[in-house]
Amino acid sequence: SSTPLKVAVTGAAGQIGYSLLFRLASGALGDRPIELRLLEIEPALKALEGVVMELDDCAFPGLAGVKIGSDPNEIFDGVNLALLVGARPRGPGMERGDLLSANGAIFTAQGKALNAVAADDVRIGVTGNPANTNALIAMTNAPDIPRERFSALTRLDHNRAISQLAAKTGTPVTEIKKMTIWGNHSATQYPDLFHAEIAGKNAAEVINDQAWVEDYFIPTVAKRGAAIIDARGASSAASAASATCNAARDWLNGTPADDWVSMAVVSDGSYGVPEGLISSFPVTTSNGDWSIVQGLEIDDFSRAKIDASTAELAEERQAVTELGLI
Numbered sequence: 001s002s003t004p005l006k007v008a009v010t011g012a013a014g015q016i017g018y019s020l021l022f023r024l025a026s027g028a029l030g031d032r033p034i035e036l037r038l039l040e041i042e043p044a045l046k047a048l049e050g051v052v053m054e055l056d057d058c059a060f061p062g063l064a065g066v067k068i069g070s071d072p073n074e075i076f077d078g079v080n081l082a083l084l085v086g087a088r089p090r091g092p093g094m095e096r097g098d099l100l101s102a103n104g105a106i107f108t109a110q111g112k113a114l115n116a117v118a119a120d121d122v123r124i125g126v127t128g129n130p131a132n133t134n135a136l137i138a139m140t141n142a143p144d145i146p147r148e149r150f151s152a153l154t155r156l157d158h159n160r161a162i163s164q165l166a167a168k169t170g171t172p173v174t175e176i177k178k179m180t181i182w183g184n185h186s187a188t189q190y191p192d193l194f195h196a197e198i199a200g201k202n203a204a205e206v207i208n209d210q211a212w213v214e215d216y217f218i219p220t221v222a223k224r225g226a227a228i229i230d231a232r233g234a235s236s237a238a239s240a241a242s243a244t245c246n247a248a249r250d251w252l253n254g255t256p257a258d259d260w261v262s263m264a265v266v267s268d269g270s271y272g273v274p275e276g277l278i279s280s281f282p283v284t285t286s287n288g289d290w291s292i293v294q295g296l297e298i299d300d301f302s303r304a305k306i307d308a309s310t311a312e313l314a315e316e317r318q319a320v321t322e323l324g325l326i
């Protein structure tokens with residue numbers, strides 16, 4: 001269809017936004033033209049105007065229009081895709097509860113606005129941290145939107161895991177398939193290569209080095225964000241934007257028959273993940289819908305890792321429940 005896809009991006013004047021908007025406008029989601037709806041807080045609107053000047057100056061053929069503002073009810077009106085990137089970072093002296101409350105306020109309001117004004121076919125991807133719990137808050141505050149329309153981003157972790165395997169084995173990233181990130185987008189996440197394939201062979205068998213998996217691969221993927229802050233003096237933004245695009249594209253357009261992706265989606269109890277948590281799973285997508293890959297064997301090592309990460313998600317859910325956010 002040549003009707004533009006209406007894509008909302010929140011936190012559009014931030015670091016990720018500065019990369020994400022240009023990727024979206026240059027066709028990262030596919031050939032269909034897009035209209036951008038950019039949400040920011042009032043004090044950031046002037047900076048956002050500057051970013052829009054740059055978008056104009058790229059003369060992107062696929063960019064059908066840009067609208068900016070600070071009212072989610074206006075910006076989300078009729079959107080088909082909402083990428084919720086803006087969030088409140090942890091400030092000095094801020095307790096975990098303060099962080100959850102500050103983000104809770106943002107994602108409560110945005111969930112309600114999406115519920116009221118988004119298009120019937122809306123898909124919502126949450127990148128802003130704590131992404132899984134922010135998605136849970138938005139989902140709970142949007143009772144008229146099917147729960148399957150919400151997801152949180154673990155695609156960056158998924159891509160990081162592929163990149164580490166490719167480097168270790170000297171294999172092109174295109175030969176690495178069926179990677180899985182389980183659980184929370186946090187240091188407890190479990191990057192699982194036991195079902196992954198390298199050029200059609202089981203990755204764990206190709207690597208054949210459990211110590212590398214436990215002592216290098218898993219912590220390197222899980223702590224990559226901190227390593228980038230250390231090196232760059234700023235958090236990973238371009239790679240987060242790239243992963244946000246990959247996740248949205250695959251959600252809308254489908255995954256290839258011989259592969260899957262990682263997405264944090266609402267649990268139906270699969271693999272013992274408590275029902276209702278937004279937890280990362282291996283998923284396939286088709287026509288804008290995802291389904292959790294079933295029937296994978298989970299050994300004791302993987303079981304313990306998945307349980308640890310989902311226990312953290314359950315604690316976050318408990319905390320936001322006590323704060324009255326869901």
Ligand code: NAI
Binds near residue numbers: 016087127131153
């Ligand atoms: P940033 O601080 O540069 O930008 C965030 C923007 O959000 C700011 O411009 C701010 O004004 C805006 N904002 C705050 N409250 C808002 C609201 N209520 N409505 C609209 N906009 C609002 O941060 P950056 O680097 O762009 O990262 C954004 C988020 O993405 C952070 O929470 C970060 O932790 C998270 N992140 C998630 C990753 C993932 O893999 N899931 C990877 C990297 C970052």
